Amino acid sequence: MIEMRYPTVSRRTAPLGWGSMMVVAGAIALSLAAGAAMLAAHGKAPLTGIWLLFYGGFGSGWALEDSLLKAIPIFLCSLGVGLAFRLQVWNIGAEGQFALGAVGAAWPALTFPQLPAILLIPAMMAAAMIAGGLWGMIPGLLKTRLQVNEIIITLMLNYIGILLLDYLCYGPWKDPVSFGFPMSPTFSPHAVVGTIGSSRIHWGLFFCIGFGVAMWIFLRFTRLGYELRASGENPLAAHYAGLPYRRLVVMVMVVGGGLAGCAGFLEASANINRLQPSIMVGYGYTAIIVAWLARLNPLQIAVAAYLLAGLRVGVENLQLDLQVPAAFGGIVEGLILLSVLAGGFFNHYRLRFRSRS
């Protein structure tokens, strides 16, 4: 008699707990290994590549600063995206809301350059968050009023928002002395968010901490935050319990848009000091991956945002030293997301090997 062992699958009754962190770590390791294999296939030294990636992202004080600078916009965007995901609203629009934020911030900066910073900076931030929030509100309203699919609308608004930014940089807001380059004039010093001490990190870091803590308090200790968590678990039950599901959907879209808009403001004001098309580098899409990795916990979002920001900086290093195309970062990001999804299976199901005769 030959003994056979059959795998059987059953639903987990208890959450996997710390095991889920292992799943994410394993997924990242697997994706990096696949990336290394791609480098090897192209005749580049794979281990050197992975080393350059790590060293470029985390290996020096300069690299750590660079990663932190990139983590700021990613964190802000994914805080809002994660909020929407929690409600099972698929906000893919952080990229466009970020663009609108940059545009919104540039308007007061270019119109009232002589205002003192104490007035100009808050005006830029408010304009950015309103512009981003309104850009997020459109799909929210269309979803709740007409059941229009928010995924496609947010994506289309990304394309439209980026083209609007392009239009302003090529047309009405173009710097007359830019020699044909599409960019606005440099912002006045009053419109620039400064750096902390002698570091390269700007004060936007404190915005992140502030918004992160506010989000945590909101979800943990407020009635609306509770309602949001409950509606996310089971929209239908929430509807019957009289929770304001439709208002919550519009709210998370507006808040997400505002946060992404704030990221656009910080990027334009503190990092680039002007409006130009190259401000759009896909932070809004990276934010989707971060939000899915970290779900809603602001602290986990911060960690994941920092990791993926480090990956971006590392890829820049790889580009310089090994002439690897920038798209390498996107490949690794896509692989991380896919393998985390695949690994999620072990969060929800138990695989047992039973013997049958």
Next chain:
Amino acid sequence: MTADFFLSLLAATVQSGTPILFATLGEIITERSGVLNLGVEGIMMIGALAGFLVARETGQPATGFFIGGVCGALLASIHGGICLGLQGNQVVSGLALTILGFSLAEYLGTPFIGQTAPGFFAVPVPLLSRIPWVGPVFFRQDLLVYLSYLLPPILWWLLSHTSWGLSLRAVGENPDAAKAAGLSVAGYRWAGIGLGGFFVGLGGAYLSLAYTHLWTNNLSAGRGWIAVALVIFAFWRPMRAVAGAYLFGGVMAFQLRLQAMGTNLPSSLLLMLPYVLTVLVLVLSMRGKKRGEAPAALGINFEPLD
């Protein structure tokens, strides 16, 4: 505007609508089986690159076109593995596929930017191409456009009049009942994902082999997402997809003509047209009465537990 201008605009409409038509038909098949695949944009890019590279290497555009479809199906099968095998979230898996496919095509295609490959060019159909108005618009196109005329009726027949097609739809509407009736839910969904990915890949290959004839980054430029929107506009019906695809083909062709004519309108605003139109089309199609026609189990995983 002269009649000649108008006719050439309409012919360009059909041509630029064709890749969107292939992609929309593919996504219709996938969604009819109950699987939402948002990887269309990434699959198109992979199809475009695979078609381009194979045509370049072999000198045979037809082989390239076919391999573009096959590679589309291969990439889509990752979605199958995640959603059907491992019960992963369909929305996120599709997004990941778009990120992966798009980046992979850009990465592998970097050395070939600006290069050309043998492709498809217009072959007028004898007799038919001489019909006034209709001939110049529909029958002076390349062979792949003629192929695309045949697909919608074939798919319509397949989905509405064959037992295989009805079973596929049953799996998309009510997988529990379909399983009870002895159908393999996973089997039909794998078929939907594979066949759908194949057609989306063909749409991508059309872009590089018959539309631009050269490789550039971001060749698909949102056409994959427009196709996802058109599936809703078409109420998941192959024949209605034709109207949607040509509507977008028309806007894209018109926009290109305007730019070529040197209008005063800034190109950024002209480029917005298809995306604004997508929003409008979606809003309008949700205002109609038929909006409940999505496959009932669309986007919901089916657990084959004991």
